[in-house]
Amino acid sequence: MPSGTPSRRRGRPARRDAPDGPGARERILEAARAEFAERGYDRTSIRGVARKAGVDPALVHHYFGSKERVFETSIEKPFEPVMRVPDLLAQGRDGMGERLARHFLGVWENPATRAPVLALMRSALTNETAAALxxxxxxxxxLERVAGDLDVPEPELRIQLAVAQLLGVAVLRYVIKVEPLAGVDAEEVVAQVAPVLQRHLTGA
Structure with missing residues (x-):
């Protein structure tokens, strides 16, 4: 190394790599979501994410440390609409199943929210590390937040059954696109699913 040239330690980005501070971090996460969606978990690499984000791989290591942490952090934004579920259920037992069904279907009906959630779920379905994360x-x-608020026996099992019901609908309607479920109006799906969810969540 020429005399007078400062050394770089792993994980310490050069100033040129992060000219806009937090903006670089978000670019990395956007690039990571795109890479995980397009290539899956196994074929996505720190170097590939860095290349897509236009930064040095050292910057990715600096912010996140590992591919696992990049994936876990990249989940948060796409799943923000799903994370509002505990607030919906906290509004009371009456209509709980309908509120949950309508909110969940709303997330999947909107292509802007459906695409990133579906992409990350696909990574989880094909890789155990991604699935565990x-x-x-x-x-x-x-699940733990909702279960803690449910005043019913076996709350963990009940919320998991409710989520399984909704995920089954999502897979058949939006992924496999099985008719007639794929083509029926969303409100009809809500009307059919809500009583089942209500029974799971309240026992009534």
């Missing part, structure tokens, strides 16, 4: 995130941030 997504499972831990959803359990910690959603």
């Amino acid at each position: 997504l499972r831990g995130f959803v359990t910690r941030r959603l």
Whole structure:
């Protein structure tokens, strides 16, 4: 190394790599979401994420440390609408199933919110590390919060059954696109699913 040239330690980005501070971090996360969606978890690399974001790989390591942490952090924004579920259920037992069904269907009906959630779920379905990270995130941030507020026997099982019901609908309607479920009006789906969710969540 020529005399007078400062050394760079791993994870310490050069100033040119992060000219706008926090903006670089968000660019990395956007690039990571795109890479995980396009390539899946196994084929996504720190170097590939850095290349897509236009930064040095050292900057990715500086902010996140590992691919696992990049994936876990990249989940947060796409799942923000899903994370509002505990607030919806806290509005009272009456109509709980309908509120949950309508909110969940709303997330999937909107292409802007459906695409990133579906992409990250696909990564989780094809890689156990990604599945464990997504499972831990959803359990910690959603299922445990909801279960803690449910005044029913076996609340953890009940919320998991409700989520399983909704995910089954999502897979058949939006992923596999099985008719007639794929083509029926969303409000009809809400009307059919809401009583089942209400029974799971309240026992009544």
